[in-house]
Amino acid sequence: MSPVAMVWPCPLPVDAYAEAGRQAGFPRPACPSCAGPLVFWSGYRRHVRAAGRCRKVFVPRLRCGSCRVSHALLPAFVLAWRLDVAETVGMVIAEVAGGRCGVRPAAERAGVPYTTARGCLLGQPGPHPRRHG
Numbered sequence: 001m002s003p004v005a006m007v008w009p010c011p012l013p014v015d016a017y018a019e020a021g022r023q024a025g026f027p028r029p030a031c032p033s034c035a036g037p038l039v040f041w042s043g044y045r046r047h048v049r050a051a052g053r054c055r056k057v058f059v060p061r062l063r064c065g066s067c068r069v070s071h072a073l074l075p076a077f078v079l080a081w082r083l084d085v086a087e088t089v090g091m092v093i094a095e096v097a098g099g100r101c102g103v104r105p106a107a108e109r110a111g112v113p114y115t116t117a118r119g120c121l122l123g124q125p126g127p128h129p130r131r132h133g
């Protein structure tokens with residue numbers, strides 16, 4: 001069976017979480033399928049990106065003795081970032097590519113700064129290159 005991801009409301013900011021590693025005070029919820037006890041099984045490290053920086057964080061895996069399903073225990077901020085970074089920007093790009101409106105109104109509707117949306121579209125943040133003369 002494929003692993004299932006569970007999200008827990010991690011109280012730590014990302015830096016503290018990354019530093020804590022395996023000691024981040026993970027909860028041990030009951031199995032979502034059978035409510036049986038889960039045991040810490042292993043874990044893996046993954047990169048997460050926030051505010052333009054990439055960090056490596058530890059994600060523990062729990063395993064249910066009866067279902068034999070393993071569950072990844074994701075801190076809530078991983079999900080939040082994905083919404084922020086990937087899905088909002090993806091929506092902006094889709095609107096612009098569809099020809100419905102320009103970058104600026106799409107960015108405003110998505111609640112992201114114009115420069116961010118534009119930077120994502122063109123692959124280079126910041127102002128226009130300076131003209132000579």
Ligand SMILES: [Zn+2]
Nearest residue numbers: 031034064067
């Ligand atoms: Zn179970």
